[in-house]
Amino acid sequence: MGRRWRDGRGELVVRGDGGGSPVRVPLEIAASYRARTKGLLGRDSIDGAILLSPANSVHTFRMRMPIDVAYLDRGLRVIAVRTMRPGRLGMPRLRARHVLEAGAGAMSEWGVRKGARVEVVVPV
Secondary structure, three states, rough: OOOOOOOEEEEEEEOOOOOOHHHHHHHHEEHHHHHHHHHHOOOOOOOOOEEOOOOOEEEOOOOOHHHEEEEEEOOEEEEEEEEEOOOOOOOOOOOOOOOEEEEEHHHHHHHOOOOOOOEOOOOO
C-alpha cells in the first residue's frame, strides 16, 4: 500500500474511537526532499499539520516551537506520538514510513494516538 504524494495541501481526517464525526485538519504535504528538509523550520506556528513522506525520524534543531510528532506506518496507522522541544533529535522508527507534525498539544485534541488510523485527502 505504498502511497506517493506531491508537495501541496490537503486535509487530514482523524476518525474517533466512539464512531463520532471525524476531525478534519488542514494539512501541508512535504513529499520532495527540499520540502521535507525545510519542514517547520523557521516558523512560529502552523495552522493544522504537516506530513513528511517518506520519513521515519525528525529533529527539532533550529525550530522555534515545541511540536507533536506522530510516526505512521504504510497503512497510515499511528505507531507512536511524541512531543519534542526545540533542539532535539528523534529516534528513527523502523516501521514508520510517514511523519506527521503539528504544534504541541494539537494531536491529543484531534484524537491522534497510538493505534489510531488517519486518512489523507488530497484535492484532485
